[in-house]
Amino acid sequence: MYKIRNKKFALLLTIVFVLTIMMPLATPASAATTYDKLTTPTVVPASPAANAVLGTITIKIDTLGVGTHTALVSLPADFVAAAVPPVLAVAKATQVGGATTPAVTTAGFAANEFRIDVVQTVNPATDVLLTLTLPGVTVPSDAEGDIVATITGLGGQLTGGSVVVGKASSGAVTVSLVDTVTLTENGLAAPGLQITLSENAASAVKKVAGSVKFTLPKGYTWDTAGATAVRVNDGTNLLTVAPVWTLAGTGTRTLSVDRGADVIGKSIFRLGVGIAVDETEAKLGDVSVTVSGSSSVSPSSLTIGSYKEYGVTVAAKSVEEVIAGRYAQEIGKIEMKEAITDSLYYGRAITLELPAGCKWANIPAPKIEGGIAAIAIGAANVVGTDGRKIKFSPADAAGGKGTITFEDLEIDVAADFSGDIKVKIDGTAGAVGEVLVAKAVAPIKATAEKPTVKIGVQGQEAGTITLVEGAAETFKRGKDLVLTAPLNVHWTSDPTVTVTEGDLEFDLKAVQRNGRVLTIPVKADSVVASTVTISNIKFTIDRTVPEGPVKIAIAGNALDEVNDILLVPAELAARAVNFYPIVGVTQIFPKNDVVAAVVNATVGTPAPGDSMMAASFVIGAKTYTLNGVEATMDVVPYVKDGRTYLPVRYVGYALGVAPENILWDGKTATLVKGDKVVQVSVGSKAMIVNGATINLDVAPELKDGRTMLPFRWIAWAFGAAVDWDAATQTVTMNL
Structure with missing residues (x-):
């Protein structure tokens, strides 16, 4: 019985042992393994041994069971790996129930393949992430496209799979500038021009002589004294660290970049070189280099900067509208800009001058950019006393080519100025020119009708004047509008003032008329730009007024x-x-002081029946001249109270009054000529002209039985002009 039982137990143990050997590792049913990569670098075919760096493989395992997990990683057969073995590392693993971190190793390393082992003891680990850094490889010259690492599972949870760990492609180099440069006849010292070479893969800049070449246009040569070639990745100067690079071609138009046999990965390189200029051959303007070489470089042409002469440009950045007769009005900005550094002669003067009819009101300190010191404008900068001109002297400062910009400039503008306002820029500092900064417009637009009037006739009707405001509030409240007629043209009566459009108001009860001058007070300025008509204008026009326009x-x-x-x-x-x-x-x-002028009449021929008269009288002499003919009086002229007195009859003769129209009734003298009747009485200061009374400052008088008249007043009544020569005691009349 016991033997039988012993046999049965022994058989059971055997079955259990066999089953245990045949069963796989204890792995949770839901465990999964995935392969990926961190990067997919581009590598250049025919790279030097062990130089091409491939991407890092990642292995992700949800739950890593206890036991040993093995796989074979294979690169393409013709990719030769470096002697340095790959590195397998645990990036992350969660330990459960006392589990340990997986132990990872690589083994069996050959030319292009190796084994990886992952060992987990005690308990499973979850959320496991492994990284596999591949060795450097030599890429065959015919390689193109994806580089695939093949993973073959040898046991455990490292199943089969594949990962693209790189891309084989021809190397490409992109050429660019840190910044463009400005060249002068003095050239540019190294390392002033900074050229950047950016590789898309390691060794894209080929390790040969003439890897990259730069060819300048005629008139320019390379200067490599003090040149640099820096690997931007780590700051290494490749011209001094072996295996060195060389820059060949100094003094010639072509610069050759010869790369040494270094073993470095994908990089960015920066060349710092200089350029010499032959001003007899170099052309002004943009300077471009041709890019070539045994490497695949782009672009094929690169504009590195421009060749400029020393100079300063002056320009107005805006043109403003200003109104004539206003002060402190803003004009456009003025800019003075150096073409290249030190174009200005520092310490020398620059002047800004306005045209006649304009004066500076405000000049703030200009805005400064680049290598020019700050500038202040004050009383010391004023030139002369007319307010039109200022000067200043720029000083040098660090910062390269400079710009001076005058902003918020203000000027005073004369009432009669119109048209373009140009500022003249001059001096010895190198800034010269003339810039349009503003256009001056009249505050009003004036038009009028132009009827024909005659000299020697009173109360003639002139044309209606129309004034149009350029903007609301042009006419200022509490101020006066003044209209002045030409010499010897007088306002006979108050005209009619009417606001036909807008809401401007005049104080019509306060209108004043004084000979040639008409004054109209403004009662309220406008809210809406207004139009004003001045009609029913009547003039008395003396005979001294020449034919032609009557300009108001x-x-x-x-x-x-x-x-x-x-x-x-x-x-x-x-x-x-x-x-x-x-x-x-x-x-x-x-x-x-004249804002605008308008012609509202034209003087034609004299009144019918009238002729021009000229006479002269000498105080104390009985002889006189009338129209060039000498004649004799029976009494002499004299001066009393500053007035010249002449006998009434000879006054009439001088004024062209016919003898029969010179009347005397023993007290009152009456002179009639054309439509004008003038009466004066002995002892009275009232003169009656066509029924209107005019007050005199002296009165006619009797002397030695003769009626003596104040000549200037009588002549004025007939529109004549009278002049007095104190040296010769001669009074002259023209009519």
């Missing part, structure tokens, strides 16, 4: 701000810098 000057502080004696002193006193003397100044442009 339009002025007044309602339009002319720069000559407003109430505003100008405060404005000038508030300025930080005065560019012209301001002591006692109440008007900026006192001789330029």
Whole structure:
């Protein structure tokens, strides 16, 4: 019985042992193994031995069972690996229930394949990530496309698979610049031009003489004194560290980059070289080099910079609109820019000059870029006393070619200035030119009808004048619009002033008429740009007025701000810098006070029946001249209270009054000529002209039985001009 049982137990043990041998490692049913790579580098065929670096393989295992896990990793047969073995490492593993970190090794290393072993003891590990760094390889010259590592499972959980660990492709080198350069006749010292060579794979810059070549155009040669060739990856100077690189071709147009037989991976290289310039042959403008060599390089041409002469360009960066008769108006920016460094002659003067009719109001310190020291503008920079010109002297500073930009410039503009405002830039510093910075426009547009009028006739109707504001508030509230007629043309009566468009208001009750001058006060300025008509204009035109246009000057502080004696002193006193003397100044442009002018009549021929008259009388002499003919009076002229007195009859003769139209009733003298009747009475300062009374400053009188008249007043009534020569005591009349 016992033997039978013993036999049965022995058989059971045998079966268990056999089953144990036949059963696989204890691996969870859900365990999975995946292969991938960290990178897929590009490698160049025919690279030197053990130089090409392939990608790193990753092995991910969800749950790694206890036991030994083995696989064979194979590279393509013609890829020769370096003697340095691959490296298998544990990047991550989670230990469960006292599990240990997997032990990893590589073994059986051959020319292009090796075995990897992963051993897990005690308990399984989860979330396992292994990295496999492949050895450097020599890539066969005919290799092209994907480089595949094949994984063959030998046991355990390292199953079969494959990973693309690189790509075989012809090496490519991209050429670029750190920055373009500016060349002068002085050339450029090394390492001023920085050229970058970027490899797409190790050894893309071939390890041969003439690997990369750069050819300059005619007139330029390479200068390698002080040149550099740096591996950007680590800062190594390849011209001094063996195996050295060489830069051949100094003094010639072609620079040859000869690479030594170094063993380094994919890199970026930077060459620092110089250029010599032959100014007799080099052409101004862009300078491009031709790129060639035994390496595959692109682009084939590279613009490295430009060859420029020393010079300074001046330009206006904007053109503003300004209004005539306004102060402190902004004009466009002015820029002075060096073509290359040190184009300006530092320490020498630059002047900025405005045209006549404009003055500087404000010049802030200019904006400076590049190698020019800061510039301040003050009273010391003023040239002359007319406010048109300033000067300054730029100084050198570090920073390369420089630019001076004047911004926020302000000027005062005369009321009669119109058109382009150009600033003249001159001096000995090298900045010369003329720039358009603004256009001046009149504040109003004036038009008028032009009827024909005659001399020697009173109350003739002239054309209606129309004034159009350029913008709202052009006419200033509380100020005066002043219209002035030509010499010896007088406003006979108040015209009609009408605002036909807009909301401008005039104080019509305060209109003043004084001979040639008509003053119209502005009651309220406009919110909407307005149009004004001045109609029913009547003139008295003396015979001294020549034939031709009757031009009305339009002025007044309602339009002319720069000559407003109430505003100008405060404005000038508030300025930080005065560019012209301001002591006692109440008007900026006192001789330029006409904002606009308009012709509203044309003087034609004299009134019918009239002829030109000229006469002269000498005080104390009985002889006189009339139209060039000498005649004799029976009494002599005399001066009393500053007035010349002449006998009434000879006054009439001088004025061309017919004898029968010179009337005397014993007290009152009446002179009639054409449509004009003038009456004066002895002892009365009232003169009646066509029924209108004019007050005289002296009265006619009787002397030695003769009626003596104040000649200037009577002549004026008939439109004649009278002149007095004190040296010869002669009074002259022209009619």
